[in-house]
Amino acid sequence: MDLELKDRVYVITGGTRGLGNAVARELVADGAKVVITGRDADRVADAAAALGVNAAGVAVDNADPQAPQRLIDTARERFGGFDGILVSVGGPPAGGIADNTDEQWQASFESVFLGSVRLARVAAAQLADGGTIGFVLSITVHEPAPDMTLSNGLRPGLAGFAKSLADELGPRGIRVFGLLPGRIGTDRMRDLDALDADPDARRTANEAGIPLRRYGTPQEFGRAGAFLLSPAASYITGVMLSVDGGARHGF
Secondary structure: OOOOOOOOEEEEOOOOOHHHHHHHHHHHHOOOEEEEEEOOHHHHHHHHHHHOOOEEEEEOOOOOOOHHHHHHHHHHHHHOOOOEEEEEOOOOOOEOOOOOOHHHHHHHHHHHHHHHHHHHHHHHHHOOOOOEEEEEOOHHHOOOOOOEHHHHHHHHHHHHHHHHHHHHHHHHOOEEEEEEEOOEOOHHHHHHHHOOOOHHHOOOOOOOOOOOOOOEOHHHHHHHHHHHHOHHHOOOOOEEEEEOOOOOOOO
8 A cells, every 4th residue: 555655844852762653664664755753862873874765863852932842843844745643752750649739730731741742833834735634642532541640641632632722723724633552661661560570460461451452562553643644634634543453442
């Protein structure tokens, strides 16, 4: 299937590792050009170099109000266009209601929620017909996860924002979607699994209720993201796609 990605240009935040990087890799493999971001300058440079000549890296924090325009300007200066953005933000710290401080809530709101809203808002003002805006969220949008209070509180709000944005931008031919990863084999998932001090208590893929009986791979997630960003998905908007091996049983 031709995703019609050749020479299209996308901004991928959080693209140095994990799920954002997985999507960036699939986009480049299909002929697109990408601008990836992260907060660590060395990691950004290394990740962009690994992706090759069709990738550029910018060290920036999503919470920086100047970040959105800087990223779009970089896309246009380096690759001559701007066709879409995937807002992928690292998950906030784990913890229960009593564990997370006001400072953690504030920092997570600035980065995970407000930073994402700002990126999407600036992108929306500059995208043309056929443009796309995607959000990497979590299946916690539908089902709260234990000891993930910050994510449980912020991700559903972003999903609601994405749905509103899809309604507003649809008449302009701009599509908006969310990707809801479940248990994907990334460094973050391994870190979360390691938080359980008792290895025997950690849930296997079977015990976690995953019908496919395994964690997903970053590449599988990346393919889903690349498809939804591409012109091949031109009649898909306003959706929240669960990429979870069937773990979420609701519609």
